[in-house]
Amino acid sequence: MVQMNANFQKLPGSYLFSEIARRVSAYTEANPDKKLIKLGIGDVTLPLPAAVTAAMHAAVDEMATAGGFHGYGPEQGYAFLRDAIARQDYQDRGVSIQPDEIFISDGAKSDCGNIVDLFGLDNKVAVCDPVYPVYVDTNAMAGRAGDFNEATGRWSNLVYMPCVAENGFLPELPREDVDMIYLCFPNNPTGAAATKEQLLPWVEYANRTGAVLLYDSAYETFITTPGVPHTIYEIPGAETCAIEFRSFSKTAGFTGTRCAYTVVPKALVRQGLSLNAMWNRRQCTKFNGVPYVVQRGAAAIYTPEGRAQVQANLAVYQENARVIREGLAAAGLTVSGGVDSPYVWAQTPNGMGSWAFFDRLLKEANVVTTPGAGFGPSGEGYIRLTGFGEREATRQAVERIRGVL
């Protein structure tokens, strides 16, 4: 009889956003007349920038010609996209990342999940709490997280780094030794951003101990505060200890189009093994690359018109985040985030539980949020709202929440 991966049995219930979708569709089914406003999952609402769709149309036409047809592409991504990324996202910032250190993929979520292939099962994994659930669940599936404790909401083998109001939602270096450290800035879910000074100790720690930083920078384009680094490689020494995940989902509206990239520097070596070579080996074996048409669309983001159009879309989401932040604060909630991030992190009123407040807003305001507890025990007592909604709907949602409060 086949043996199954028993780790799946240890996973609690369903994936966070699937559980939210389940509750929302149950409510909609029972109340078909209600018009819900969704500020839950961080999914964009504005259409793709015109420069992107023009490039994709042109690529589709190319594909219809004998000379312009593309079959299997390079697993690592086409040079035209890797070169543009290396130059504009890194070298123009004074960071010497090279194209062969960049791997194009179909999403930061997949890469964050797949990266665990590179690491041994006995590694100690440190995660922020609250945290994007993918880091936790993928380590649990691999068998690195131990057992889940329903009472504490924690996995026995993970090291949790609480990110709470008292520490400005920034993790502190763990007291025990850890090997794989997940950091996400600007942070999902709290919206907190980290400065160079705040990131430096992590780079020093990883280089000193031989740990690896898994740095999720999917929300980088939302940074507006001067001095907040746009990549971990702005921190001296990061190229010998950090892998960075980036995505076009939130920057250019690619949530449904799928394109992202991961940076694995050649200088990152552990136990004599090049992580760049290992990731290349892994991708060549398990991945056949992102469609040519999609990569052409992504490359258009790096043209002057593409950049301007992306900025115009971002401005809408940033304004939405401001409306949420200021509206909820005016209604008496304690809020943070929403400045260098599309996410606003709001404390529930009167110590109400996250899921209870989520349900209340769903039923009384017809607004979908994300319960903070879904991101880990330290998220209890919070909800997350996203700035990715439509402009008018976002204003309405804030008004409705204020009405309920």
Ligand code: MLT
């Ligand atoms: C979120 O809402 O946290 C994200 O949209 C989920 C994701 O990017 O996978």
